[in-house]
Amino acid sequence: MHKNSKVQIIGAGLCGALLALRLGQRGYQVSVYEKRPDLRTVDISAGRSINLAFSDRGIKAMKLVGLQDKVVSLCIPMNGRMLHDTEGNTVFAPYSGRSHEYINSISRGQLNALLLTEAEALDNVQLYFNHKCTSVDFENGKSHFYQYEHKKEVIVASDIIIGTDGAGSAMRKSYYLGKKFLFSFSQDYLSHGYKELSILPNENGAFKAFKNALHIWGRDDFMLIALPNLDGSFTVTLFLSYDEGEYNFNNLTTPEKVLSFFEKYFKDALALMPHLPEEFFKNPTSPLGTVKCSPWHYKGKTLLMGDAAHAIVPFYGQGMNASFEDVVEFDKVLDESEEHATWEEIFTRYEKSRKKDTDAIADLAVDNFHEMKGHVNQPIFREKRTLETALEKHFPEAYSSKYSLVTFNENISYAEALERGRAQDKALLNLIADKDIVTNEHMDVADLKVILKKVQQATEEILIEDRVSKLGRKEV
Ligand SMILES: Cc1cc2nc3c(=O)[nH]c(=O)nc-3n(C[C@H](O)[C@H](O)[C@H](O)COP(=O)(O)OP(=O)(O)OC[C@H]3O[C@@H](n4cnc5c(N)ncnc54)[C@H](O)[C@@H]3O)c2cc1C
Incomplete structure (x- = not known):
């Protein structure tokens, strides 16, 4: 039954544009409504995570829609983290011991534009810009929009409506305010916000720092990161508390204070950022948070996807990748559903299989916030990373670190x-802490094999303990 449906998508960001393309390829009649103007004709990227880490889950989604080759030309490989200390010394830490495993820096705008162009090329996909969804009548399958160009309200009815309207979703708000069903919702802000800055290219257009790395200046309570762009610049992001510590967003109120903060903690970055004070006060400071909610769907009428269903903090570089994976998983459910399946059955199956995974990446992303800020600088974590890289290199089939697994x-x-x-x-x-394994530069493959066995055994024991304690919790 679902095959002939008219599908409405709210939000033509990364998830909405990919979803429109995929559902269009599957033959549905798709209409997409986006609040902003068409980003292919107007520059609207300022101050909003200009580039993103794009990795294998996102690439899998591109393969699904046949865009893997086009996307490669937008990517800059980042093979590891370049760790900068306060003196400006650097250490390169590969993301994996397997050389074919790396992440990519990609422009949000260019990727979004590619997806929109591909979706729009299909006769059965229509895009409507400058339409801001103000609410969703989820019981009757109708959305209310404010149309900016003509300054008027429009109401659009569809068989199903999918809300991919990001972390501040209007559809999610309608679920919450509607009070028609038991809707659980949590939003947890971090104490830290973020501000985007930049390192511009040299006069000859070359990168001022090593291109193929994600640069990190981790300082325990705050950090700076930089990702390369195709034009030779880096997008730099400062993650800092709003109100704690000697320096915070609330007290960095003068150019002198900003400069002394950077001089003290990010000396080598400051040397590459002559325009820092102007940029610091021009660019917005934005909050970071995790959104979890359930159910994502209302009967067979509406469904939330992407950040609208599960916004996460950016420290695993997975928000977009997870939102793309939503589309892959939804597509799989459609493949597996019978011809006569109803949308309610499809939405229920999708949420049941997907929610535990988006909850997991939300928690992993918070873990990584702490790892990136501080742990990466601690000797025991560095030893662990060095060992994991060696295990991945010598036993590529047998070992994958948590980072690699994700x-x-x-x-x-x-x-x-x-x-x-x-x-x-x-x-x-x-x-490592108990000195049950001792690492040194002279370790050979035989030594690593012994270490691998110990790690595998200890991991299995912990997994069994975890499973037993979960069983115990269920019995209570
Ligand atoms: C600082 C930062 C860094 C990040 N880095 C990474 C990274 O390195 N890797 C990664 O994988 N992820 C990263 N993310 C996460 C990533 O940006 C999001 O997960 C991703 O954008 C989610 O896609 P989406 O389409 O669900 O939402 P969005 O990209 O937010 O798109 C939502 C769309 O809906 C539109 N919209 C909103 N409200 C309405 C409305 N009322 N009516 C109509 N349209 C509406 C918006 O204009 C937008 O086009 C980062 C996020 C931040 C904040």
Whole structure:
């Protein structure tokens, strides 16, 4: 029955544009309503995560819609983290011991534009810009929009409506305010916000810092990161508390204070950012938070997807990748559903299989906030990373770090990556701390094999303990 449906998508961001393309390819009649003007004709990227880390789950989604080759030309590979200390010394830490595993820096605008162009090329996909959804009548399958160009309200009815309208979703708000069903919703802000800055290219257009890395200046309570852009610049993001610590967003109120903060903590970055004070006060400071909610769907009428259903903090570089994976998983449910399946059945199956994974990546992303700020600088974590890289290199089939499980193993669910990854981290850190494994430069493959066995055994024991304690919790 669902095959002949008219599908309405609210929000033509990364998830909405990909979803429109995929549902269009499947033959549905798709209408997409986007609040902003068409980003292919107007520059609207300022101050909003200009580039993103794009990895294997996102690439899998591009393969699904046949865009893997086009997307490669938008990507800059980042093979590892370039860690900068306060003196400006750097250490390169690969993301994986397997050389084919790396993440990419990609422009949000260019990727979004590509997806819109591909979706629009299909006769059965229509895009409407400058339409802001103000509310969704989810019981009757109608959305209310404010149309900016003609300054009027419009109401659009469809067989199903999918809300991909981002972290501040109007559809989610309508669920919440409607009070028609038991809708659970949580929004947890971090104490830290973020501000985007930049390192411009040299006069000859070259990168001022090493191109193929995600640069990190981790300082325990705050951090700076930089990702490369195709034009030779870097987008720099400062993550800092709003009101805690000696320096915070609320007290960085003068150019002198900003400069002394950077001089003290990010000396080498400051040397590449002569325009810092102007940019600092021109660009917005934005909050970071995690949104979880359920149910995502209302009967067979409406469904939330992407950030609208599960916004996460950006520290695993997975928000967009997870939103793309939503489309892959939804597509899989459509493939597996019978011809006569109803949308209610389809939405229920999708949410049942997907929610545990988006909850998992939300939690992993908060974990990584702490790892990136501080842990990466601690000797025990560095030892662990060095060891994991060696294990991945010498035993590519037998070992994957938590980071690799999340980032490079698109066929392992986030929930599984969380369970195994956390157990492995605990096992490794315990073994190193207890000196059950000792690492040095002279380790050969035979030594590493012994270490691998110990790590695997300790991980399995922790996994069994975790499963037993979960069983115990269920019995209570
Ligand atoms: C600082 C930062 C860094 C990040 N870095 C990464 C990263 O490195 N890797 C990664 O994978 N993810 C990253 N993310 C997360 C990523 O940006 C999001 O997960 C992703 O954009 C989600 O896509 P989406 O389409 O669901 O939402 P969005 O991209 O937010 O798109 C929502 C769309 O809906 C439109 N819209 C909103 N409200 C309405 C309305 N009322 N009516 C109509 N249209 C509406 C918006 O204009 C927008 O076009 C980062 C996020 C932040 C904040």
